[in-house]
Amino acid sequence: MSRASNTPVYYFMQLPIRNLYKWIRSASEVEEEDKKERDRKK
Numbered sequence: 001m002s003r004a005s006n007t008p009v010y011y012f013m014q015l016p017i018r019n020l021y022k023w024i025r026s027a028s029e030v031e032e033e034d035k036k037e038r039d040r041k042k
Contacts, residue, residue: 004031 005027012020 012023015023
């Protein structure tokens with residue numbers, strides 16, 4: 001997660017669990033969009 005978003009690990013460790021889940025969901029959506037874009041360019 002930290003590597004994918006270039007965010008320090010300690011940031012995620014400080015997040016309330018609810019916000020962490022929102023962050024993960026958003027990051028997953030972005031990754032899915034990026035994957036679709038890469039597949040379309042093949």
